[in-house]
Amino acid sequence: MLKKIVLVISIIFIFQLAFTGSAVAAETYHIVKSGDTLWGIARQYDTNVEQIKQLNQINSDNIKIGLKLCVKITPDQAPVVQIAESAAEDTALIDSAEQVYIVQPGDSLNSIAQKYGTSVEMLKRINNLTSEVLNPGYILKLNMPGADVSRGGNVDRVAAAVLATAKQHLGTPYRYGGSSPGGFDCSGFVKYVFSQHGYNLNRTAAAQCGQGAAVSKSDLQLGDLVFFKCSSSSIDHVGIYSGNNEFIHSSSPRSGGVIITNLDESYYARSYAGAARIIQ
Template sequence: MAALVQAAGNDPIGTALTMAVPAEYQNLIEEAGNTCPEVTPNLLAALLTQESQFNPKAQSPVGAQGIAQFMPSTWQEHGIDGNGDDKNDVWDPEDAIPSSAKYLCTIAEDVKDVPGDKQKNMLAAYNAGSDAVKRYGGVPPYKETQNYVRSITALANQNKGGGKVATTEQAATAINAAEQMIGAPYSWGGGNANGPSTGTCCSPSGRTGKSTKGFDCSGLTLYAYAKAGIALPRTAAAQYAASEPVKPGDVKPGDLVFYGASAAGIHHVGIYVGSGWMIDAPRPGTQVRYSPMDTMPDLFGVARPTSNNNKEI
């Protein structure tokens, strides 16, 4: 595992890199992250985390390649020789990282006239294409794209204000709050910092929470940690991005357990209580309950909430 370093800086979304990244990529990200005003070192680092977890050999099932997950056709058009060795190599981070920044800047220019937040529109276009952003006048209503934008934005901002990970006491408070809600009905879109609430419509299976007062998975974790004084974002994907990942051997009660094929595709979260068990709100038709961590086959990772998340992403 590459050593992690953290550069000094006062503004995580400004020109200084404040995110922890593998040491061998720090200078590349700092330099490439100032290619244009819409791209910052933290934003670029967050995107690379989202795309590949800094794995230069990453390859997706649909054919995206390298640390920045370029599709071959996109690489052919936008890949550059970043290190001056006369090769445009998608597998070489010295080429792929500056290419990613340059491509983001190209996209930012393409969607510059679209209303709304320029960085979010740029990220949405990176994920769903510029035409979709233009057609919808901003981030398109695609769940994957919306999660993608939320996750990268939250991750790029996660160190703002010098937040610290949840303490043992905060974790215990969150677990206790979740335990008090065992038996509460599942409600799609239900739950907030004040407790159970009626939800929204509709789940992927068409179930509505509008007539049910309760919690969905991320509503439960949001509520539990609100009781501990930590404000989490609303969705499971954004909660992962706004928390600090922990290694399997370091998992502690109170940590959040996430499920999904990728950081952008996280679809479920629970609160770890120990011995391989968690408290969660599983799905429509169920109640808040204790569940084994292997209740779903796509465990993505475990992360510890941070105390600096003071607004919804």
């Protein structure tokens, strides 16, 4: 624990040096003139509007004449940023249950989520973010403390029992709004299965996503819930991870109701939105 604390403090110190020790040389500024737009300024400095917004902590496209905008951070910082990123990776090796990532210029929540096999919604929930704007140097948690990847024997037995119950219902027809063995929709199936083992889950996939501890795709374990955005911009489908990169779920009338599907199947790989651990 002490080693981890010292390392995290070192990460912060290194990154503070990176962003304060050479601020004058590393940052490029532009004074807004009449007729300027963020798009035009971004094009002038070979950057993008989103990065300018992040660097200056602004949410609107409207800019006032005379405003001093930071438009770019030069590569002079790259070696120090790389050291900081390596340190963050070392932290993950020390305690994989508390992984962190230090935001770098040009990063977005979407790019970080894709890199670490999670979702924007999960990152926002873990870090209590209300906006998707990130500033370089921000230490972003990638999963929740407590989502320990090493589980005791009793937890594994519970997960195995949950999956055994789920598999008893393979072939049960899909029924919109269904939450009983006569027919399930996706969240009704998950709620029913977990209720047989003493868990009271929320009724919808989106609400179930807010329960349990968020976990990355690479850390999935038996019994974890996996979430998808299949037909909208919000979470609208859920299943139970069953191992071997597969999950069991009530899919659709056309697909045969309760089935087992591989996470790499193109439709679900595209719509994957994160995972949560209920059994701990």
